[in-house]
Amino acid sequence: MERIENSEVAEELIGRGYSRRQLGRIAALLGGGLALAGNAESVFAQQSAKAVAGAVRIGSNECWTGPLPAGAEAAMLIVAQGNRYEPDDEHAKLFAAVSEVEGVPVDRILAWPGSSDPLARTPITFSSPKRGIVTADPTYESIWRTGAWIGAKVTKVPLTSDYRHDVKAMLTADPNAGLYYVCSPNNPTGTITPIEDLRWLAENKPKDAVLLVDEAYVHWSDTPRAAQLAVERDDVIVMRTFSKLFGMAGMRLGLTFAAPELHKRMMRYDGGQVTNMLPMTAVACGTASVPLAAQIKARAAQMVSAREMAIAHLQKRGLKVIPGSHANMFMVEWKDRTPKEMMAALLGQGVQIGRSWTAYPQMSRITVGSAEEMQKFCLAVDKVLMA
Ligand SMILES: Cc1ncc(COP(=O)(O)O)c(C=O)c1O
Structure with missing residues (x-):
């Protein structure tokens, strides 16, 4: 594994305005070992409150409730082959199943241990101290913490009076950001930002900036999904998780849909360690659940x-x-x-x-x-x- 500090990635990051100190923080955040247990803990803080017995x-x-029964059964079956890193192309089977359902080509799909990893990885890849992050307020705040940690300016724009993301105000608030984050349905309001607004933001943001659409809660909505944007365009990432409707939060599985070039850039920060090392139980469960x-x-x-x-x-x-x-x-x-x-x-x-x-x-x-x-x-x- 190549260390960030010693790699050409370091040179690229310094070119983008990171200091050596900030570089160390990024290394600590992504596969950097011990430091993760200290300050970085809050960056990844899950929202899950401590269980109170009987409550x-x-x-x-x-x-x-738990995973769909067919998913749970597939996970249990593959436990017997837990001696193999990958018994029989399980990642490829997942991508094929997702591609069939979502209409996203397999070369635009990557799998992650939930969506928290890509949600931290995208700011590190596409924003910097010179190119900020724009989000709504309120929204899922994880990206604020990552932005603060790496020294990127985070601009927060109130939702509209009907609780959509105000995409025009988001662009005006920082027209030169590196990353625009839209959570739809939004956490915590559950409200939708229409696909037309997402398309407008994709078309009007700076060409080299990225639009990240977090669709963690998309299964409760029947409005058009953003996946198609990530198929048509090379500057949009759509993020999904199996932690919500699929009942797999503790199993850890998520997806990103994006152009291969964007994925390649995200993978530079020790990505291979996570995407190619997913627990087979999660992958098998997801593969069996997606078509249902x-x-x-x-x-x-x-x-x-x-x-x-x-x-x-x-x-x-x-x-x-x-x-x-x-x-x-x-x-x-x-x-x-x-x-x-x-x-x-x-x-x-x-x-x-x-x-x-x-x-x-x-x-x-x-x-x-x-x-x-x-x-x-x-x-x-x-x-x-x-x-
Ligand atoms: C909008 C949103 N995105 C991402 C996540 C991260 O979840 P996970 O890492 O389990 O996929 C959550 C979790 O609550 C969320 O609400």
């Missing part, structure tokens, strides 16, 4: 119905909920109670909810669990509000 867990945007269109739809529909039931209940209690969620989450405002107070009070009722975001400090994010869990949540809210 309903609707705080971390995980799926309330009817089951994916049914799972999503079940959670949408639980979400809408809970939202209707909260609205009946006079609480404001951000409208338009197309994901397994929504945000609610608690009138005269703070999110922290509600989090503690609901935990007292055995329900673990999510946190607030700096842009919406009066609101809590609620992950959608099973219908039964959402009923428990509604009951717990009633008890707390009436106490």
